[in-house]
Amino acid sequence: MAKFVETVYTNTKSIVKFPDHYVNLAVTVSDAGVVANADGKKVVPAGTILGGGFLLSESALAVKANDLNAEGVLFNDTDVTHGPASGAALIHGFVALDKLPEAPVAAAVTALKQITFVK
Numbered sequence: 817m818a819k820f821v822e823t824v825y826t827n828t829k830s831i832v833k834f835p836d837h838y839v840n841l842a843v844t845v846s847d848a849g850v851v852a853n854a855d856g857k858k859v860v861p862a863g864t865i866l867g868g869g870f871l872l873s874e875s876a877l878a879v880k881a882n883d884l885n886a887e888g889v890l891f892n893d894t895d896v897t898h899g900p901a902s903g904a905a906l907i908h909g910f911v912a913l914d915k916l917p918e919a920p921v922a923a924a925v926t927a928l929k930q931i932t933f934v935k
Contacts, residue, residue: 828892831863831906831915833934838909840891843870845903846877847896858897863916864890865924866905878905886924889916889931910934 832838846868850858860880866888867881877900881887888905895901908930913919920933 829862829915831889831891831911833910833912838906839930840904841870841888841907843878843888843903843905844900845890845894845896846879846900848877848879850896852897856897857895860890860894860896860903861917862890862893863911864918865916865920865928866890870905871907878903882918882921882924884923884927886920886927888928906931 843866845860845866847858850860852858864880865882865886866878867883867885868879868887869876870878871887878888878890888907889911891904891906894903910932911934913933913935920928925933
């Protein structure tokens with residue numbers, strides 16, 4: 817039996833400071849620990865610091881990792897209501913700090929060697 821899901825798309829915010837200079841990598845975003853919002857949707861917000869080993873293994877799930885295990889920054893909001901979902905992780909570029917849901921800790925900034933956080 818097939819499952820039908822209706823999705824309403826809205827404008828997305830951009831986390832990049834200079835939109836002509838960045839590199840993204842396709843990832844699968846984990847739904848573990850993501851709490852549903854008022855509409856019952858589980859959404860991982862753009863700008864979430866990600867880790868989980870996705871740089872070394874295509875099968876590894878990207879998980880929130882605002883620490884020394886950081887590997888990238890989630891590029892767009894990703895809906896994980898129905899389980900892990902495809903997303904994009906920024907691994908190189910300039911990220912606007914004011915567009916992140918949570919400020920990166922010092923260890924994450926150090927781990928993300930090819931990302932520059934800009935005010």
